[in-house]
Amino acid sequence: MRAGQQLASMLRWTRAWRLPREGLGPHGPSFARVPVAPSSSSGGRGGAEPRPLPLSYRLLDGEAALPAVVFLHGLFGSKTNFNSIAKILAQQTGRRVLTVDARNHGDSPHSPDMSYEIMSQDLQDLLPQLGLVPCVVVGHSMGGKTAMLLALQRVIHPRCPGWYCRPGPVKGRVAPPDRTRNPPPTAAPPQDMAVRQHLLTNLVEVDGRFVWRVNLDALTQHLDKILAFPQRQESYLGPTLFLLGGNSQFVHPSHHPEIMRLFPRAQMQTVPNAGHWIHADRPQDFIAAIRGFLV
Numbered sequence: 243m244r245a246g247q248q249l250a251s252m253l254r255w256t257r258a259w260r261l262p263r264e265g266l267g268p269h270g271p272s273f274a275r276v277p278v279a280p281s282s283s284s285g286g287r288g289g290a291e292p293r294p295l296p297l298s299y300r301l302l303d304g305e306a307a308l309p310a311v312v313f314l315h316g317l318f319g320s321k322t323n324f325n326s327i328a329k330i331l332a333q334q335t336g337r338r339v340l341t342v343d344a345r346n347h348g349d350s351p352h353s354p355d356m357s358y359e360i361m362s363q364d365l366q367d368l369l370p371q372l373g374l375v376p377c378v379v380v381g382h383s384m385g386g387k388t389a390m391l392l393a394l395q396r397v398i399h400p401r402c403p404g405w406y407c408r409p410g411p412v413k414g415r416v417a418p419p420d421r422t423r424n425p426p427p428t429a430a431p432p433q434d435m436a437v438r439q440h441l442l443t444n445l446v447e448v449d450g451r452f453v454w455r456v457n458l459d460a461l462t463q464h465l466d467k468i469l470a471f472p473q474r475q476e477s478y479l480g481p482t483l484f485l486l487g488g489n490s491q492f493v494h495p496s497h498h499p500e501i502m503r504l505f506p507r508a509q510m511q512t513v514p515n516a517g518h519w520i521h522a523d524r525p526q527d528f529i530a531a532i533r534g535f536l537v
Contacts, residue, residue, distance in 0.1 A: 292360045294367035297342050298349035302328055304338035310374045312340045314385025317468060318441055318456060320348030327521055330529055340374060346457035356464035358472055361388045387471055393478040482508045483535045487516035
């Protein structure tokens with residue numbers, strides 16, 4: 243199954259098991275966060291520009307003189323995906339480490355707006371508030387594409403190391419999902435147990451009932467944007483690292499020329515025996531790759 247088809251299938255299955263979200267609020271008292279705001283009411287309608295949202299985050303303390311490391315999760319993920327890795331990296335490098343929930347994910351607010359441009363704006367609003375510019379951005383899948391756009395928009399300092407980036411196709415577009423009807427409630431669950439467990443991390447208990455904490459409406463509406471990448475003419479000349487899972491089909495050799503056009507100094511490193519979730523499949527190799535790149 244192609245990468246885009248797999249993600250679309252994950253979303254269809256999640257929507258098939260749709261549950262009401264009323265009353266869903268922040269959970270997990272162990273995480274520091276900015277105040278959780280209500281969903282954006284602008285929605286880009288009536289000519290109004292979408293506004294940045296106050297994202298939920300966790301910041302581990304470290305040496306302020308060193309650029310912090312910022313982890314951005316993928317579709318259906320959350321900041322908790324990087325909990326153990328963030329702790330290890332903070333201990334081993336002495337750097338501050340930030341993990342962030344993207345809008346419509348985890349404990350961050352919901353909004354009808356969902357694009358890489360607005361996710362980049364969310365981070366451009368948050369990172370200066372925390373004094374984390376410049377920084378090293380480590381992004382997985384959707385988070386990797388957000389990191390790519392941050393760099394191309396010159397938000398990341400050009401002398402600052404790059405990020406772990408797991409992009410899908412960065413050239414061309416995929417067919418948008420069928421929005422004319424909801425999938426039947428008998429949609430087959432993903433056969434991959436790891437994928438199924440990843441999706442179920444979004445099922446939480448609130449007031450004695452289970453609800454989805456991701457904004458399924460916004461993700462479905464904008465899935466075509468999430469699977470694609472904004473067309474950009476400029477390049478990022480700073481050092482970057484692309485980690486590729488040896489068993490993953492998300493980055494095809496045909497994508498490499500466009501990657502190198504956008505990031506001429508990119509290093510590409512393959513992690514054997516790893517799929518799409520390298521940080522979960524091979525955490526020690528993942529940490530070693532980041533530490534080697536930081537040096």
